[in-house]
Structure formats: structure tokens, C-alpha cells
Amino acid sequence: xxxxxxxFVMSIAWISLSVGAYLISLFAYQKAKNHPAMHPxxxxxxxxxxxxxxxxxxxxxxxxxxxxxxxxxxxxxxALAIPLYNQLRVLxxxxxxxxxxxxxxxxxxxxxxxxxxxxxDTPINLQMTMLVKSITTPLAMSTAQAIxxxxxxxxxxxxxxxxxxxxxxxxVFRLSGNHSHMAQGIALGSVAHAIGTSKAITISESCAxxxxxxxxxxxxxxxxxxxxxxx
Amino acid sequence: MTIPSKIPNIxxxxxxxxxxxxxxxxxxxxxxxxxxxxxxFSQFVIYQLxxxxxxxxxxxxxxxxxxxxxxxxxxxxxxxxxxxxxxMVVFFIPAIVGIVSYVDLMIAFPVALVLSIxxxxxxxxxxxxxxxxxxxxxxx
Numbered sequence: 001x002x003x004x005x006x007x008f009v010m011s012i013a014w015i016s017l018s019v020g021a022y023l024i025s026l027f028a029y030q031k032a033k034n035h036p037a038m039h040p041x042x043x044x045x046x047x048x049x050x051x052x053x054x055x056x057x058x059x060x061x062x063x064x065x066x067x068x069x070x071x072x073x074x075x076x077x078x079a080l081a082i083p084l085y086n087q088l089r090v091l092x093x094x095x096x097x098x099x100x101x102x103x104x105x106x107x108x109x110x111x112x113x114x115x116x117x118x119x120x121d122t123p124i125n126l127q128m129t130m131l132v133k134s135i136t137t138p139l140a141m142s143t144a145q146a147i148x149x150x151x152x153x154x155x156x157x158x159x160x161x162x163x164x165x166x167x168x169x170x171x172v173f174r175l176s177g178n179h180s181h182m183a184q185g186i187a188l189g190s191v192a193h194a195i196g197t198s199k200a201i202t203i204s205e206s207c208a209x210x211x212x213x214x215x216x217x218x219x220x221x222x223x224x225x226x227x228x229x230x231x
Numbered sequence: 232m233t234i235p236s237k238i239p240n241i242x243x244x245x246x247x248x249x250x251x252x253x254x255x256x257x258x259x260x261x262x263x264x265x266x267x268x269x270x271x272f273s274q275f276v277i278y279q280l281x282x283x284x285x286x287x288x289x290x291x292x293x294x295x296x297x298x299x300x301x302x303x304x305x306x307x308x309x310x311x312x313x314x315x316x317x318x319m320v321v322f323f324i325p326a327i328v329g330i331v332s333y334v335d336l337m338i339a340f341p342v343a344l345v346l347s348i349x350x351x352x353x354x355x356x357x358x359x360x361x362x363x364x365x366x367x368x369x370x371x
Contacts, residue, residue, distance in 0.1 A: 022321040041320050045327050052328065059331055066325040072315070073322040074274070075266035078290035079312035085298040097366045105359030112351035120343035126336060130347055134355070137323055142285035152329030153336075157348060159327075164352045172356045178364035186367075187360035191352060194319075216291075223288045 007065070014065040021047035034202065036166035036195060041159055077138035084216035087209055091217075098186060098213065105190030106218035109134035109161075125150055131226060133157040135219040136193045143223045147230040158193065165192025166199035181207040189214025255310060262311020269293050 025043030032038040052062045063070065091098060110131045117130055129149035132140040137158045144154035165188060173184050181204045188196030189211030200211035273289040298304060315322075337344060 018324045019321055022318070022324065026318075026320075039320075041323060041327065044320070044324050045330070048324055048328050049331060059328055062328060063325050069322055070325040073319070073326075074270040074287045074290070075263065076315045076319045076322055077285075077287035078266050078270050078273075078294055079308075079316050081291045081294035081298060082304055082308065082312050083316070084291070085295055085304060088299070094367070094370060097370065098363075101359055101363035101366055104362055105355060108358055109352065109355035112355055113347035116346035116351050117340065117343040120340055122340050122343055123336070126340070133348065134352075138287055138319070139285060141323075141326055142287060146285065150333060152326050153333050155323055155327045156330050156337075160348050161352050164349050165356055168353050168356065172353060172360055176357050176361040176364065178360045180364050180367050180370075182370065183360065183363035183367045186363040187356055191356045191359055220288060220291065223285050227284055 011065045011068065014062055015069050017051055018044070018048055018066055018069055021051075034198065036163045036199060039159060039163055039195060073138045073141075077136075080136070080216055080219070083212045087213040087216070090209065091213060098182075098210070099217070101183070101186050102190045102214045102217050103221065105187060105214070106134065106222055109191050110222070113161075124148065126153070128230065129153045129157060131230075132222065133161045134191050134193060135222045136215050139219040139223045143226050146227040159195065162192045162195025165196045169196065169199055182210045185210030185212075186214045190218045193219070258307040259310035259314070262305075262307035262309070263315065264311075265308060266290075266294075266311060266315075 021044040022040060024047065025040035028043055029035075029038045029040045048062070052059060110133065113130045113133055114127060117127055125148060128147050129144050131147065132144045132149065132154050135143070135158070137155050140154045140158045141151040143149075145151050169184070169188055169192070173179075173187070178184055178187070184203060185197075185200045185207040188200045188207070192199070193215050197208060197211040197215055200207040269290045270287060273293065274286040277284055277286045277289060
């Protein structure tokens with residue numbers, strides 16, 4: 001009973017610490033006017049890793065204590081059906097004109113990434129993980145696992161990809177002569193997933209709506225196709 | 232469990248305010264419980280059928296079909312989903328701290344990682360942006 005109590009107390013302590021680290025990082029992110037390089041996940045991760053190190057517990061132990069937090073990623077991903085449902089009308093109206101670029105972006109991003117690491121004699125788990133880098137983190141983590149990649153590496157690649165996409169988005173749009181907010185949203189969502197979408201929100205509402213559509217569609221298609229190819 | 236959808240007629244504005252807050256909270260909790268239920272159900276089915284397929288993806292499918300059938304998003308789901316979608320990042324933390332075990336692997340291939348994460352992302356973004364701008368030209 002005492003041991004059980006100990007785990008319970010430790011779980012509450014580490015979950016609170018993680019949430020606290022997130023809130024501090026979120027505050028810094030908002031202070032920096034939502035700059036992609038200040039993404040709250042970076043700060044939260046640094047704080048949590050430093051704390052785990054400071055208290056000298058094993059990282060596996062931390063992951064056991066914070067079990068509930070990791071579990072909630074599943075139900076949160078299920079909730080993605082709601083924004084997708086809200087954009088369904090647009091999807092039906094524009095049909096292939098939105099589906100095609102999302103599929104092209106969703107195929108090109110992993111393919112180019114994989115080609116670039118293939119020639120460096122990288123281990124297969126690294127290569128498999130790179131294939132999921134352009135889809136939303138929760139789907140990327142479970143898909144990476146399904147095809148022989150590494151979930152935590154997937155999360156890191158996905159976040160970094162999103163940050164790169166969000167930072168270079170405006171420049172790329174100028175260079176590619178893209179002045180349509182709808183088209184910008186599709187590019188941001190299908191290559192830079194949720195971080196791209198948070199950039200899209202600062203451009204316009206329709207940009208954000210198309211980015212959301214692209215994130216959901218690309219995530220779902222990739223998560224279905226990759227396990228069929230490599231599972 | 233049923234939650235009254237309207238606040239009973241009470242004259243005190245303070246009590247009304249507190250009651251409506253509790254009502255919103257209860258509906259949000261109910262919404263999150265629905266999402267957890269769908270996720271657990273998907274996990275159970277995938278485990279039983281021994282599929283290699285993310286359970287959350289099946290959950291998205293189930294919820295989407297449900298929403299299409301009832302043709303609207305129930306209020307508890309909106310209230311429950313909004314905060315967890317907005318603060319989803321907090322749920323990534325336990326997985327991402329696992330990165331400490333892979334630091335050596337990442338340091339071993341610096342050029343490959345920069346190429347695949349920075350260069351290829353910009354290239355894909357450029358092509359997708361160009362193509363979608365072409366296809367959506369003149370669309371409202």
C-alpha cells in the first residue's frame with residue numbers, strides 16, 4: 001500500500017512538473033509573439049530533462065510516472081476528427097484541387113527527406129523514422145512505431161520540420177508566386193503539420209482552415225499508407 | 232449520466248454564474264470522456280484483431296463517421312476537445328524526453344539530418360506551394 005502510494009505521489013509530482021514546464025514555455029512563446037523557434041515543446045523538454053537529471057531518476061521511471069500524460073495523446077488525436085469535420089464542406093466543394101496538392105506535398109516531403117539520409121549509410125530505424133516527419137506528432141509517433149522507427153525521434157523530427165516550415169513559409173510563398181491564402185494553408189499544413197497551421201492562423205482564417213484540412217488529410221493518408229508499405 | 236442543458240431559473244446572478252461555469256466544466260469533462268471512450272474502444276479492437284495500425288487513427292474514423300451521421304458537433308465534444316487540441320503539446324513531453332537515448336545517433340549524422348530536415352522541407356514546401364497556387368487560382 002505504501003509503495004503504491006509512493007508511485008501515486010510521484011506521478012502527481014512529475015505530471016505537475018511537466019505541465020508547469022509547459023505553462024512556462026507557453027508563456028515565453030506568447031511573449032515572443034508566437035515565433036516558431038520558441039515552440040513551447042522545446043522549452044518544456046529542456047526543463048523536464050534537466051529536472052529528471054537533477055533529481056537523478058531514470059528516464060524510463062519518468063515515463064512511467066507521467067503515464068497518464070502520454071496516454072491522453074490518444075484521445076487528443078481522436079479529437080482531430082472535429083476540425084476535419086468542420087472543413088468537410090470545403091473539401092467536397094473543391095475536391096481534387098485540394099486533395100492533389102496535399103497528396104503531392106505529403107508524398108514529396110517524406111520522399112525527399114528519406115533520399116537525403118539514404119545516401120549517408122544511416123541505420124534503418126532512422127530512415128523509417130524520417131518517413132513520418134511531415135505528419136502531425138501523435139500520428140507520426142504511432143506510425144513510426146508501426147513501421148520500425150522510433151517514436152521519440154519521430155516527435156523531434158516532426159517538431160523540427162514544423163519549425164523549419166513555419167519560419168521559411170513566407171519566403172517560399174514569395175519565391176513560388178503563391179498569393180492565395182488557401183494555397184498557402186495547404187502548403188503549410190501538408191508539409192509543416194500543426195506548427196505550420198499555427199503559422200497559418202497568423203496569416204488569415206481561410207489559410208488556417210486549409211492548413212487544418214491538409215494536416216488531417218495528410219496525417220490520415222500517411223498513417224494508412226506507410227504501415228501498408230513497410231508494416 | 233444526464234447534464235441539464237439549461238441553467239435553472241435562479242435569481243441570484245452570482246449563483247447563476249457559478250452554476251453555468253460548473254455546467255460548462257461538466258460538459259467539457261463529458262466530452263473528454265467520450266474521446267477517451269472512443270480511443271479505448273479503438274485500442275481494444277486493434278489489439279483483438281492484431282492490426283498494425285495507429286489506434287488513434289481508427290478513433291478519428293469512428294468519430295468522423297459519427298459526426299457525419301448526426302450532422303453537427305455536440306456541445307460537450309466542442310468544450311472538451313478545444314482545450315486538449317490547443318494544449319496537445321503537453322501530451323508529447325513524456326515521449327520526447329526519450330530523445331536522450333538517441334542523442335548519439337543524431338550526432339553521428341549531422342549533414343544527413345540537416346539535409347533531410349531543413350533542405351528537403353523547404354524544397355517540398357516550395358513545390359507544394361507552387362502546385363496548390365496553380366490549382367486554386369481563381370477559386371473562392
